Each structure stands twice: as structure tokens, then as C-alpha cells.
Amino acid sequence: MNQRRxxxxxxxxxGFGQLCIMTGFDSESFILESVIHSIHEREPERISSYAGYYGQAVIYAFYMVGCLFSPSILAVSTPKINLVISAIFFTAFPLGFLFTNSYYYYLSSALLGIGFALFYQGQGGYLTSHSTRDTIESNVSLSWSVGCCCMILGSCIMAVITKLSSDQTDMVLEALNTTSEPHKMERRFSEMEISLLFTAFTGISVIGIVTFFLMPSKDVEDCIESSTEKKESFMSAFKLTCSTMVSSKMVQLIPLFSLCGLNTSFWLSIFPTAMSFTTHNSNLIYLAAVYSFAVGAGEVLMGILISFLSKRIKNFGQKPTMTIGTVCVLIYCALIHLSTVTEAPMRPTHKEPILFHHSYLLALIIGLICGIGDCCINSVRSVICALAMPKRRSQAFSVSKFFQALASCILFFLSPITPLYIYTIGLPVLSIIAAVLFFSIAKRTQKMERKMTEGTRNAAEIGKKLNL
Structure with missing residues (x-):
């Protein structure tokens, strides 16, 4: 096999390993609060009704702390080790829903947060050690496109299991000769449906562990950064991360990093929970599956489009992509604001929305726009972290993840008491602020690149004259 293959x-x-471990996490995030609310209603002593929100807050709190130390851990280990450990932590989380227990739930949430930090550092390290400067963009695009299919796979799993469990429920109701009134209650998950869903998610995560364990670890020739040559100690890498955090460029990009966390957490968990808690949607049992499929499709399609246009339009992955992402946030927040009751993320509600009710078509449209916008915002974050501080790429990316996790952590702790309209108004305002500050940094970065290019050309010309 040649090197390119x-x-x-x-x-x-x-990308396949990422698909396996993220299928469970992303799908769980769509339904987590609704699932735990269903468990609490049947057995209140087992777990708190808002443990879905609080558990995700714990995840991002430990993810935030992990981001400070993950570059240091990578400095003394290898990307493959990080990936395997992270996959084990990802698998431990859905496993707990087969025997729901508050203590295990919060412990596995903490481990999952650490797993997040280890995964993203391992992912970046593995790609740079198995890519050259000429192939890094296509390799990242391939890995990312495969990994983002996780939400499409997750939607298929949820649709199939929801169908099986609903058929079983209908048979039981018919045998008991009882009549249900689903329009008067929120979307609820039965014990059988929960067991089937989280068994599937656990099994797929185990495949991710095996995939990461079996992946080749040998560096390619002329790779960007070797995974075996260690240039820093644990403490020196940690100090570098801390100094990067307070640099002027990183401080100016905090609104963008915060937007990444708040935006993703909102469309991944808050809005799906609001749809589940809306009693008018009780008959729309495939709503979460349709929404998940649409988000995944939007992510993949926009990723392909960015990769295609970046080769033809200079710097397309910066200001144009950020503009598209900002517009998408404005549009989908407006649609959610008009179609969702303000108390829906906090408790089951039967109140009327401002303009129109949810439907499969609306969930498809909102999900597609969310996926496109999220892909744009995360893409520009990755690009600016790589370009703004070329000698501290690993640290810059970890700092961005730190502030992203901090924003998500705060959001989930406040979710049980935060009306929906705070999100639908606050996110558009934050996205505009983040875009303005990003444009400033992008302009300065492009000027810096031009100066570096001119300096390299001048040095080459001087070298030619000296040789003559």
C-alpha cells in the first residue's frame, strides 16, 4: 500500500471510530432530559427530574478542566492512547442507563467530559502524524465527513427502536382494552424503549473502542507533526496552554468560542427537549429522529461545500463561512421562537406557540439550518485557531474548547430555570458580536500571512542573487 492510500x-x-462513539452521545443528547424525566415520573427516588440537564453540565465542566491538561497529556503519551481511553469513557455513559443510578450517572458524566478532551486532542494529533502539508486538508475533510454521519445513523436507530416499542405499547393497550390520550401528555419513553436505545448506543461505542485500538499508529513520511517525538514535558505544555489562554487574540475570540458551546448545546439538547415537552407533539413519535437526521445532513452537506469552495475561493473558510453561520443562527432561532412555547425546555406544557405548531417538515427545516450553521461556526473556529497562532495550534484549539465547554456548562446548570426566549434572542445577538470580532482577527491574520509570504519571497530572491 502506497503512502497516500x-x-x-x-x-x-x-472518522469511523468517531462515528461510533458520537452516535450514542449525540443521539442521547437529543433525548436525555426527556428520558430521565420519564424515569423520574415512574420512580422519583431513582433520579432527579432535571438530571438530564445537570448531567450534561457535569460533562462540560469536566470537559472544560480536561481541555487545560489534554495538550500536556498528549505531550507525554500518543494520540492512539488518548483515542482508546476516550472511547472507553464514551462507552461507560450509555451503559449506565441499563441500570439507572444517580451515583453512576454523574460519575460516568464526569468521565465522558474527560473523554471529550482526550478525544479531540487525540484526533488532532493522529491526523497531523498521518498527513503531510499537502494532504492534511483532504484527510481532515474525509475524517470529518465520515464522523458527522453519526447523527444520521443515530436517527435511524431511534426511528427503528421507536417503531418497535410503539408497536409493543399498542399491543399492550389493545390487550388491556384501554384508551390512551397521548395528546394530553408529553413524549414519554418506556422502560423497554430506553433499554433498547441505550443497548444499541453501548454496542456501537464498543465498536469504536475496537476501531481505535486496531488503527495503525506508525507516522507517515514527512508528516506535519510526529506522534513519537516529544518536544515538551507535561508542565511546559501546561504553562504554554495557560499563557495562550490570556493572549490578546484568544481573548478577542472568546465570544466565538462561547457561541460554539451555547449554539451546539441549544440545538443538541435544549430545543429537542422543548419539542418532547410540548404535549401537542405527543403523536409525533419520530420527531427526534427526523430532527437528528436533518442536523446530520446539514453538517455533512455544508462540510462538503466548504471543502469544495475553499479550493476555488481564497479564504472562503473565514469571513464568508462565518457570515453563513451567523445568518443560519438568526433564521433557525426565529423559527424556533415562533413555533415553541417559552416554558417548553423547563417543563411539559400544553400552551399555544406564537404562530405555528411543530411538524415533521418544520423539524426537518430547522434541523437542516442548525446543521449548516453549526458546521460553519465550528469550521471557522478551527481555521482561526490554526492560523492566528501557528506555533501554538494545539494550545489554541484547547483554549477554544475550554471556553466552549465553560459556556455549555453554565447553560445546562441554568437550563431548568431559563425560558426558551432567552436562547432565541441571546444567540442571534451573540452570533453578531462574535462575527464582528472574528472579522477583525481574520483581517489581521491575513495581513500577517501576506507579510510572511512576502518575507519568504524576498529571502528566496536574495538567495538567488547571492548564488549568482
């Missing part, structure tokens, strides 16, 4: 194989395996 080997690189593509490694990128594809990395």
Missing part, C-alpha cells in the same frame, strides 16, 4: 485509510478509520 495509507493516509486515506487512517483518516477513514479515525
Amino acid at each position: 495509507f493516509e486515506l485509510l487512517c483518516a477513514a478509520l479515525l
Whole structure:
């Protein structure tokens, strides 16, 4: 096998491993609060009714702390070790829903947060050690496209299991000769449906562990950064991360990093919970599956479009992409504001929305726009972290994840008492502020790149004259 095929194989395996561990996490996030609310209603002593929100807050709190130390851990280990450990932590979380227990739930949430930090550092380290400067963009695009199919796969799993469990429920009701009135209650998950869903998510995560364990670990020739040559100690890498956090460029990008966390948490958990808590949607049992499929499709399609246009339009991955992302946030927040009751994320409600009710078509449209916007915002974050501080890429990316996790952590702790309209008004305002500050940093970065290019050309010309 030649080197190029080997690189593509490694990128594809990395993306497949990501698909496996993220299928469970993303799908769980869509329904987590609704699932736990259903468990609490049947057995109040087992777990708190708002443990879905609080558990995700714990995840992002430990993710935030992990981001401070993950570059240091990578400095003394290897990307493959980080990936395997992270996959084990991802698997531990859905496993707990087969025997729901508050203590295990919060412990596995903490481990999942650490797993997040280890995964993203391992992912970046593995790609740079299995790519050259000429192939890094295509390898990242391939890995990312494969990994983002997780939400599409998750939607299929949820649809199939929801169908099976609903058929079983109908048979029981018919046998008991009882009549249900689903329009008077929120979307609820039965014990059987929960067991089937989280068994499937656990099994897929185990495949992710095996995939990461079997991936090739040998560096390719002329790789960007070797995974075996360690240039820093644990403490020196940690100090570098801390100094990066207080640099002027990173401070100016805090609104963008916060937007990444708040935006993702909102469309991944808050809005799906609001749909589940809306009693008018009780007959729309496939709503979460349709929404998940649409988000995944939007992510993948926009990723392909950014990769395609970046090769033809200079700097398309910066200001144009950020503009698209900002517009998408404005549009989907407006649609959610008009179609969702303000108390829906906090408790089951039968109140009327401002303009229109949810439907499968509306969930499809909102999900598609959310996926496109999220892809744009996260893409520009990755690009600016790589370009603004070229000598501290790993640290800059970790700092961005730190503030992203901090924003998500605060959001989930406040979710039980935060009306929906705070999100639908606050996110558009934050996205505009983040875009303005990003444009400033992007302009300065492009000027810096031009100066570096001119300096390299001048040095080359001087070298030619000296040789003559």
C-alpha cells in the first residue's frame, strides 16, 4: 500500500471510530432530559427530574478542566492512547442507563467530559502524524465527513427502536382494552424503549473502542507533526496552554468560542427537549429522529461545500463561512421562537406557540439550518485557531474548547430555570458580536500571512542573487 492510500485509510478509520462513539452521545443528547424525566415520573427516588440537564453540565465542566491538561497529556503519551481511553469513557455513559443510578450517572458524566478532551486532542494529533502539508486538508475533510454521519445513523436507530416499542405499547393497550390520550401528555419513553436505545448506543461505542485500538499508529513520511517525538514535558505544555489562554487574540475570540458551546448545546439538547415537552407533539413519535437526521445532513452537506469552495475561493473558510453561520443562527432561532412555547425546555406544557405548531417538515427545516450553521461556526473556529497562532495550534484549539465547554456548562446548570426566549434572542445577538470580532482577527491574520509570504519571497530572491 502506497503512502497516500495509507493516509486515506487512517483518516477513514479515525472518522469511523468517531462515528461510533458520537452516535450514542449525540443521539442521547437529543433525548436525555426527556428520558430521565420519564424515569423520574415512574420512580422519583431513582433520579432527579432535571438530571438530564445537570448531567450534561457535569460533562462540560469536566470537559472544560480536561481541555487545560489534554495538550500536556498528549505531550507525554500518543494520540492512539488518548483515542482508546476516550472511547472507553464514551462507552461507560450509555451503559449506565441499563441500570439507572444517580451515583453512576454523574460519575460516568464526569468521565465522558474527560473523554471529550482526550478525544479531540487525540484526533488532532493522529491526523497531523498521518498527513503531510499537502494532504492534511483532504484527510481532515474525509475524517470529518465520515464522523458527522453519526447523527444520521443515530436517527435511524431511534426511528427503528421507536417503531418497535410503539408497536409493543399498542399491543399492550389493545390487550388491556384501554384508551390512551397521548395528546394530553408529553413524549414519554418506556422502560423497554430506553433499554433498547441505550443497548444499541453501548454496542456501537464498543465498536469504536475496537476501531481505535486496531488503527495503525506508525507516522507517515514527512508528516506535519510526529506522534513519537516529544518536544515538551507535561508542565511546559501546561504553562504554554495557560499563557495562550490570556493572549490578546484568544481573548478577542472568546465570544466565538462561547457561541460554539451555547449554539451546539441549544440545538443538541435544549430545543429537542422543548419539542418532547410540548404535549401537542405527543403523536409525533419520530420527531427526534427526523430532527437528528436533518442536523446530520446539514453538517455533512455544508462540510462538503466548504471543502469544495475553499479550493476555488481564497479564504472562503473565514469571513464568508462565518457570515453563513451567523445568518443560519438568526433564521433557525426565529423559527424556533415562533413555533415553541417559552416554558417548553423547563417543563411539559400544553400552551399555544406564537404562530405555528411543530411538524415533521418544520423539524426537518430547522434541523437542516442548525446543521449548516453549526458546521460553519465550528469550521471557522478551527481555521482561526490554526492560523492566528501557528506555533501554538494545539494550545489554541484547547483554549477554544475550554471556553466552549465553560459556556455549555453554565447553560445546562441554568437550563431548568431559563425560558426558551432567552436562547432565541441571546444567540442571534451573540452570533453578531462574535462575527464582528472574528472579522477583525481574520483581517489581521491575513495581513500577517501576506507579510510572511512576502518575507519568504524576498529571502528566496536574495538567495538567488547571492548564488549568482
